[in-house]
Amino acid sequence: MSRVEGLEPKEVFRYFEEISNIPRKSGDTKRISDYLVDFAKEHKLDFIQEACGNVIIRKPATSGYEHIGTVMLQGHMDMVCEKNNNIDHNFDTDPIELVIKDDYIYANNTTLGADNGVALAFGLAILADNNIKHPRLEAVFTVDEETTMLGANELAVQNLDAMYMINLDTENEDELLLSCAGGAKSLLKLPIEYTMLHGNSLNAIIKVRGLKGGHSGMDADKNRGNANVIMGRVLYEINGRVNFEMISINGGAKNNAIPRECDTSIVINEKNKADLEDIVRIVENVVKKELNGIDDDFRLEIEYTDKHIDRVLSTISKQKIIDLLMIYSSGVTQMSLDIKGLVETSNNLGVIVTDEKNALVTFNCAIRSSIDSQVQYIIKKHEAIANLSGATIVIESIYPGWKYNKNSRLRKLFADTYRQMYDKDMKLEAIHAGLECGIISKKMPDLDIISFGPNMYDIHTPNEHLSISSTKRTYEYLLKGLENMINIEKY
Structure with missing residues (x-):
């Protein structure tokens, strides 16, 4: 039985459930891309499936709208895949299990994928319905937005006729977006060395738990705890008071998600166990006060194991890791002077991974700013940090911001x-x-663009949820806006 039985709009939620049954993590979008192609074939619609996996589906204008410029309905296929540690879910093979609670759709302890499955569901419902009034449509569904923006970068715009674009990748029903930040991904790779461990020792795993996490851009101003940054503070305090060796550190899952968890495996002498626990409790209490009312479930845990350890990081490698954790800025670095309440620039230390095989610790950051020069400034700061620590750095996925268009007809109409x-x-x-x-917009500079979407909460986290009533209102708003496009030239 369908889990969305009885929800309205019926077709929107039917397609959303079908989409949720298809694994579609970033970098693994062939199945959802093929599903969209099959949809186009079934409904006898013109389509293009690009080599990267993007799918463009075209639908002719309804009677009376033939003279209006083509409208692009745009969203991305991939989703951020996060789950709680106690959940056995394989994002490569398992469908998203939908859970209905009052006015909301959740997933069962995983991300929901409403970001951006809603855009696909809206688009398919409109393409399948021949009773909706609209101009000529080009539904553009892209791949890998959440990681590299591959689909947008590879999009062959020579195949598009759109004059107007409605992006459906927004999370607040009553907001019409007019511009967005640009950004980049920074990967600092620190070479590490190991030394042999002699004698008896106690393996302890320090864990950061209970944080909300969230979207590293949309939630940047909420001052939520960053598990990787907190771990840096813990290790710094331990390092000054207890003799310990480090084995590994791993935290976060995606660079565009505020990390909720981080684990560091260390080795101590049994006699220092009480001192370690005292320091961890002190740091926990300090951070709890700082996060009061923001991340009230935050906690630090220590798990002891009887695992045999025969090698640990060298003292120099350990110190470099701790120093990097303390030096890296994470969170808001500058607020806009022009738009009240808008975060202008931020950096998110999203992922730390210890690669024992290749003897590297990687620090993966998402940089964002509405000012391109600020993106470049943070990149240069990261390059300087790499130079000081003897690391290498790779800058990937640089993407431009979307500039405000004061003459937008589409904005005025909607x-x-x-x-x-x-x-x-x-x-x-x-x-x-x-x-x-x-x-x-950089590829199609004359394109008139707006962005909106239904109410979603805690995206990029296992608590992600979508308002059912807001989805209905937003879909009705989209349909009415398309119908009103008959008057676009009056604006």
């Missing part, structure tokens, strides 16, 4: 539509997150 439907003004916003709008 703002008026919202006012007509709800007798109030929609909030006009810029966001501190990287949308594909930036890359696509």
